[in-house]
Amino acid sequence: MSHTRNRQYAGVLITGGGISGICTAIELIRRNNFRDFVIVEKSSQFGGTWNDNTYPGCCCDIWSHLYSFSFAPNSSWTREFAEQEEIHQYLIRVAENWGLYQKARFNTEVEEARWDETKNNWKVKLRVGGGKEAEYGEYYTMTCDYLVSGVGQLNNPYYPKIPGLETFKHKIMHSARWDWTHSLEGKKVGIIGSGATAAQIIPEVAKVCNSLTVFQRTPNWVSPRGDRPISATRQLAFRYLPWIRKLYRSHLMDVRESYHRVAAVLDSNEGSSLKQDALDHLACQIPDDIELREKLTPGYPVGCKRVIMSDDLYPALNQPHVTLETASIDSITSNGIQVPGKEYDLDVLILATGFRTTEFLYPIKVYGLGGKSMEDIWKDGPCAFLGITVESLPNFAMLYGPNTNLGHNSIILMIEAQARYISAMLAPMLKARANGQAFTIIPKSDRLKEYNASIQARLNASTFAHPSCNSWYKTSDGVVTNNWCGTAVEYQKLLSTVDWDDYEVSGYSQAFDPRNKVEKVGRVVEEAQVPFIGLSTIMVVLAAIVAGIVSKSSFFVP
Structure with missing residues (x-):
């Protein structure tokens, strides 16, 4: 029999084909030249939340040029705030360009993942959702050396518990x-x-x-959105003068990073300013109905x-x-x-009741060391070291995990940093595998608790924790489990190195010695490095030269 295709083993198994899964797979290729991975996706296509959500009016509330991968820029965004279909097509195009369709298994859902302590690997039970493959067998099990969750926080719809x-x-x-x-x-x-x-x-x-x-x-x-088309002139300039596109993205990132004080810092001047702008926006758009304005005026701080x-x-x-x-x-x-x-x-x-955001990994059943379930591991609430690695789960990482959501900037900035970190953390495992060794890594319990205590202390003083409002950022008992406590740049810098002293590591004798080592991961520096305003005139002139006409629209007013 000449057919030797192995469908039951992968070096790395990635769950979810959304932004996190796509980014992780690409980083494995870019950083480690590693292609022994499989992506399992319960839907029939890449895209994650942008594949699932197709409701009328669906769009992003982050500028298009910031809501895209730094390594896969798109010069052809047609609007400042892209709609669902355009974002979805962008993600499909990125997956195609990196050959990810060869690595994907669609209509395949993870039901259970169990760590095998005798063989130091994961056994992952998969359910085939439909079609011809389900006729051969509805369930099968895959073995992997490393398991990565890319299912995210906006995955499983929440249905309200309303009588009737x-x-x-x-x-x-x-x-x-x-x-x-x-x-x-x-x-x-x-x-x-x-x-x-x-x-x-x-x-x-x-x-x-x-x-x-x-x-x-x-x-x-509610704040004004200010969406508008991106002209063909600007698209041409972004394509043929990529440094303009990069500067524009940097400008957008700086604007959104400055918004952190609005979103997270209680009683900040910036928050007060946005509150007044929002009230003015409400009064302007509903000038004559006082009762309606009162119904639409929140009684809690901006940003929570x-x-x-x-x-x-x-x-x-x-x-x-x-x-x-x-x-x-x-x-x-x-x-x-x-x-x-x-x-x-x-x-x-x-x-329009959102998702089960605080139930990370739901409904996947996960069992780690000693058969300990995810419910037991997180009995005191979800937490992960750097939002990535979890106590009692060896060779496991997650993206968009606990305390990594942003209230002010593009989540892709966080996901890219996580994917780079995971890829760097995987590098010694790949060396160990080449030597026939079973490399395992797990966060130290005391280090995880120290990390979680430090970010919760900051979050407890933030707008997110304010008792006057409920949000999907926090659990029913008021613990903020979803949001990050600082800026995106702060998180990127935190993940720019892997300190092996944060982890318990085994199986490295010939492949890698992590003792007292800090591995440099680096980060993509995208915040503006030069003053932006003084360059605007030059950029507009150059864009006009590229397009052959003089654009009447400003390039850089979001």
């Missing part, structure tokens, strides 16, 4: 599972939720429905929940056929939603 939800006899859609075969034209629509996702859906649904009722638990701070960026949310809510309901929901009936003293009859119910 299952009794609603008409159409129910979660925003992350949008059904485009079901028309909303002329329908009576209800939306539960008023966060960032709802803010994008509401203006689009309001254009076609007969009536729209938005059920709001708490209002949000993610600030919504929108130019069309308030005008949509101010239309006659749109109702903002702020009373608590008593129950869902077969025909609608019951609030105190009133029932709304609905044809369609949209759940």
Whole structure:
């Protein structure tokens, strides 16, 4: 038999084909020239959240030129804030360019991962989701030397625990599972939720429905978005003068980094300024309805929940056929939603209720040293050293893990730093494997506790922990498990070296001796290194030369 394809072993198994999985795979190739990895993805395509979320109005609230990989710039973004389809196509293109489709297994979901202490590797149980491959066997097990989780925080939809939800006899859609075969034209629509996702859906649904009722638990701070097309002239300049594109990205990064004080520092001058801008924005867009403005004015500090960026949310809510309901929901009936003293009859119910963000890795069952389950490991709450490695889980790493989310900047800046760090941490394992040794690495328990205590101390003093608001950043008992405590640059610098004294390491006798060593990882320096404002005129002139015309639009006003 000549066919020797091994489907049950990989040096590295990466779970998830979104931004984290794509970035990790590419870093393994770039840094280590390593291709013995497999990416398993439960959906049918690369893209992660940008593959799953296709609801009307879906877009990014980070500038396109910052919401992209530093090693895979895109000069052809068509808008300052890209829409879902354009971001998804970008991620597919990056995966294609790096040959990742050869390494991917789609419609494949991880059900369980168990560390084998006798063989020092992971046994990962996979379920095939459908199609021809499922006919051969719905389940199979893979062995890997190293397991990387790239499932992220915005993965599994959260369905609210509202009495009667299952009794609603008409159409129910979660925003992350949008059904485009079901028309909303002329329908009576209800939306539960008023966060960032709802803010994008509401203006689009309001254009076609007969009536729209938005059920709001708490209002949000809303800032103007200022989206606009990126002209063909600017795209040409970004393509043929890449240093202009790099300077523009640096400018955007600096602007967003400065926003950290707005998002995280309680009672900062910057936060007060944004609060006033948001109030002015509300008054400008809803000038005549005081009662509606009051319903839309938060009673908590700016930043403790993610600030919504929108130019069309308030005008949509101010239309006659749109109702903002702020009373608590008593129950869902077969025909609608019951609030105190009133029932709304609905044809369609949209759940813009977010994700199970604080349940990292859910619903994957993970068992580490001694068969210890993830529930036991994290019985006191999710935590990971640098947000990457976890106690009792050897040869394991995760991206976009506990305390690595940002409230102010592009998450891709964090993911790239994590992927570089993981790739560097994997390098000695690859040397050990070449020598037939079983290299294992696990964070020291005391070092992890020290690290977690230090960041929680900072987070407890931040806006994120403010008791007056609930958010997906923190658990029900108020612990901030999702957000990072500082700036993106601070985190990048923290991950620019691997200090092997932070880890318990074995199997290195001939391949690698980690004792008293610090390995330099480096980081991609993208913040501006020269003053930006003085260069604007020169850049516009050069862009005009490239395009052959004089652009009337400013290059560098986000």
